[in-house]
Amino acid sequence: MKTIQLNSRPVGIPKLSDFKFVSEEQEKIADGEMLLKASYISVDPYLRGRMMEGKSYIEPFELNKAISSGMIAEVMESKLNGFSKGDFVSGMLAWKEVQVSNGEGLLKVDAQKAALSSYLGVLGMTGLTAYFGLLEIGKPKAGETVVVSGAAGAVGGIVGQIAKLKGCRVVGIAGSDEKVNQLVSEFGFDAAINYNTSENMTQAIAEACPNGVDVYFDNVGGEISDGVMMNVNRFARIIVCGAISMYNATSVPMGPRVQPILIKNSVLMQGFIVSNYMEKFGEAIPQLAKWLQEGKLTSTETIVKGFENTPQAFIDLFEGKNKGKMIVKI
Template sequence: MNKTIILNSRPVGKPQLSDFKFVEEEMPALKEGEILLKTKFVSVDPYLRGRMSDAKSYVPPFELQKAMSSGVVAEVLESQNEKFKKGDFVSGMLNWKEFQTSIGENLLKIDDKIAPLSNYLGVLGMTGLTAYFGLTEIGKPQKGETLVVSGAAGAVGSIVGQIGKILGCRVIGIAGTDEKVEMLKSKFGFDEAINYKTTENMTKAIAEVCPDGVDVYFDNVGGTISDSVHANINRLGRIIVCGAISAYNDTSVPQGPRVEHFLIRKSALMQGFIVGNYADKFPEGMKHLSQWLSEGKLIYSETIVEGFENIPQAFIDLFEGKNKGKMIVKI
């Protein structure tokens, strides 16, 4: 029998284990043109929370009682598709199933000799590309500028900070434990890092570590942390709105200070994006990321949880900040 994880109920507030359900089903039968895939690694990401709701968004919501899906690395067990052969590894958006068939559309063949397979769900996948394109296309950081990253110890944040350093910026990270703060500085080369949970006045703390103000803010969290960065933004500053994990579980639109006033006063920009906007430039991004990775300029952190049955808990743990870097489940 094959195992699958379906969306059992739409979460209200924080997702619960009961929002998911494990279902057994027949092993899929292979048809002409298809490949049979065995799941090796599953990516769990904060954005999935949005798809579990039925609010209008940039991607359609998950359907109730249907399989969940996310970024997956899988091995080709059998192939009736000439583009793939047995033993190939692929990555793409696939279901949370131990085994599944696919016509191979939108699947990328990946090479475990260039980088570990799990990397293709992170630094060489959507995570790395999100960091790269958000920072370079919207943030346009210049050498000598100050870059602040929130959610800096997260999958995207840690890559953003390192790219910032590669591009010659002074880089400040914001994270939620002393251990993460230490790691940002010692492992990822951030110039400074701040633990927002133990800092009383974040606005003042940011001002202190950013004596020349903040030119670029890569925002993964939103909320009051962002308010304190906004208060330090420079004239012609750029705010890359990548995520708002602080609000993903809110049941109503969170309230906060209106931004219009400081945007005018500072001629500043705030821009949201999804990585898909830059799909035509993915090869360029992959090229830079894999080069920096091979040169050792880019260090990549993963939290790997083992076991198909632990996918829902790994997802829930994201909202507790239990991951360091990209959260991946190994099957």
């Protein structure tokens, strides 16, 4: 079986040489274990942070050890109660074609109720991140203006749709005219901005948000977020979910000092990780599934085929080559 390991810690944008493929003998299972075959692998921007050394909310990946992320796997053989051959499971697993697991942290998923890939997207951590970040921190009210950066990405598209369900005016920010058109035509956003063709983001946001910004769901950071900050209303809520514009920076970028804006407008600015709300997952997943079944949520995925293409799919995230959730199908 093949395993994908971290070969070197990336400097700037990751390169294929930062990863290496290693062939290993297939392990045997013991009592209380099961043998899993990878079906789908989730590649996400946050993995870039785990490739760096240093203290964070989760341990960094080790060099010459397998990388891990959200995965869907099929049970090939089981000596573990509650799991049978042919079952599908979801959870954090190593980037291995085949692996042994004791079932810790894994949940069975039903391919009859939803596409397996959706358990990595709208019905998985992606959907939960959008749901809790927006509703628990943003607390949107009908009639308010919600701005989403990285809006055509996995989390951003779901955030905007949930905000629309809550009666808000929603403005998305993305990196191409194709993505901007998709946000409006497919996801129901009220307006969208192409940051690559907007010379002045502060002005572009002001024009798209004539009543100012009440809630900002930030997936990007950098100059885009600087422009949003100049348009926030009193008592605005800023949800800091990601900062993809800075993940590959080789030095600390300098930007506006936001404290005067926060003070002047009594703005709440809060970062989060989805596991903060783990005890509430049981209430969120049925709601997301209900919206999906009712056609109130549209899920977009970019599927890359082949285990060997997993590193390239991850790198492509930083060039904006994905629409919605980026997933590798094995």
